[in-house]
Amino acid sequence: MSALPLAFLGGVDPWIFALSLITVGLTIYMGFRSAKSSKTAGDFFVAGRSVSVGWNASAISGEYLSAASFMGIAGMVMAVGYDALWYPVCYACGYLFLLLFIAGPLRRFGAYTIPDFAEGRYDSPVFRKIAVCFVLFIGFFYTMPQMKGAGTTLAYIFPGLPYWVGVAVVGAVITLNVALGGMKGITLVQAMQYWLKLFAITVPVFVLMAVFGGYGSNLGVNDGRVLTAPAISSSVEASLLAPAASSEIVRKPLGEKAPADAAWISPFGPLTTKAAKAAGLTPEQSKPYSLLYTYSLIIALVCGTAGLPHILVRFYTNPDGVAAKRTTMWVMILIGVFYVFPPVLGVIGRNLLPELYAATGAKGTDKVVLELPRILHEHYGVWGSILSGVACAGAFAAFMSTFSGLLVSMTGAVAHDVYGRMLRPNATPEQRMRMFKFAAIGIGGVSVILGSQVEQLQINFMVGQAFAIAAASYFPLLFMSVWWRGMTMKGAATGMLGGGIAALLCMTLINLNDLKMIDLKAFWAGHPLLRILCEQPAIWSVPLAIGLMIVVSKATSKDIPKDIRMKMLVLHAPEQLGLKNEYIQEHQAGAGH
């Protein structure tokens, strides 16, 4: 590599570069265009509450399918095999929990954000301040993997570019877009991005399956067969060139770092047995630990989906509760269809790109989605590059849309709650709009700094952590507040803080250890159970939060809001009865705030 300042442009594939640039350009253009049509503060926060079911469902899906879904799942399936499948399943199915227990009541209650709900349900501005913290905690944990996705993708497009530069460039572009466009722009952009992502994952999958054999056939060769490992790699290339039309599936020999077939394809593999293995337990002894890990992971992902702040806010952009429910149904279908595909790339990647096992960080398995279509280069020339470019465009859509959504809800929390409610309640709409822009820039900056530190962590793993924090904080808060009238503000706050902060600390500890900033290796080796409970805390932190809520609420039962029956009616009675307006009138007459 030369020392020229433009050295990073060396080795850039023009097709991949062009398709990525078009995606970024279009996103920015649409953001600016819609910035012109969004004027009031209400437009910025919930898009004027007038988004149709189809648009809203596409936009929610577009926002939800993050870098973890687009790149991380395939990377993780390739790295650890079967155990990683729980992620896509629970990402999709967690939505069901949201639909069953939370979406309807929350929508009827009507509030811009979760902190609005927290304040309204308990008549407590103090509680709002506590609730707001978690928008930021969860948000930052969720932005880190998006930033890793950005850094990985840019490092793939520009092979000479350092990881952190990619993070900084993408972070700056999106921050600017959000500061100028707000959420109204984002609804349209994100809806389009869902379809782009679906296209960008399905087309490479179908082409690769047509050339290299189907999903099942590619899994089928992972049966522990001994691969005749040719010493010279060029003969592997030659075997790749052989027509795949024959029933024989092409498979390259695995490197040393790759898990063996049996461990990879079976449940309780490398992901869930890691802690027990480090402690030197036998496979038989470590199985119960794996089961525990699996359950804790499932709880975190399912409950966490129901407590993600940037997803919940979207329920308020539906015109009514019926539309909110229909939207959720469509979201489940849209994301469910999507989630079938990323694991396919992980499976084919294991067979055809095993060299990724040897690399780490931005060059490791997390980039399999981007790199895999390029294999077609050897058969079909430029089409390999074009397909890889399509995959990169999808990756851009993935981390850009999720990062924008997170930035809007975090900025909303700071501008709407911290500034508009706490610091300057009398601020004019102009001041609030200006604050929205400043807050967006500040939060975008912090996200870039955090994102540049996490190159060595898996994208999907980090998103799982954000879910675990949401599962132990917002999920218990929403679930219990909606269904149990005995909850008091103190109970809700204690439970949310207890469960949420416990999970947050565990995650921080695990990440600092995995990034080698602190060294707990010896301790973990002696206490595999503690390592699992710290890495996947949901199995104890969710019950802890709910338990604290019940105990403290019982102890402070005299503080139950006086109009609790009315509140419960608003949460549960059909919207046709018009209780919402009645409630607002009573509330304004009575409480006077």
Added chain:
Amino acid sequence: MPHSTDRADTIHSEAFLASLMRRQLRLSIACAAAFLVALLGLPLANYFAPALMATRVGGFTLTWLIVGVLFFPYVWLISGIFIKRSLKLEADEAKEVLK
């Protein structure tokens, strides 16, 4: 209007709220149970019947086929049923007090 006062009394009665919440919760829990039995049962099946779950079906292991592909339509089915029932439930509840 005495008629509308009656209606307001019904809506604001303890009995109405209790039945409202009970019916909604029953529906939600029934749907959640159908979902959780399958989701939480799978790791158990993997644990206690590893040979069965490792049976090859067109290249897939049985458990991979279920988790990676078949689970999604199952969840769509549950949510479809839930939405249909809960919209009907709301319509009934509204009809009861507005009749």
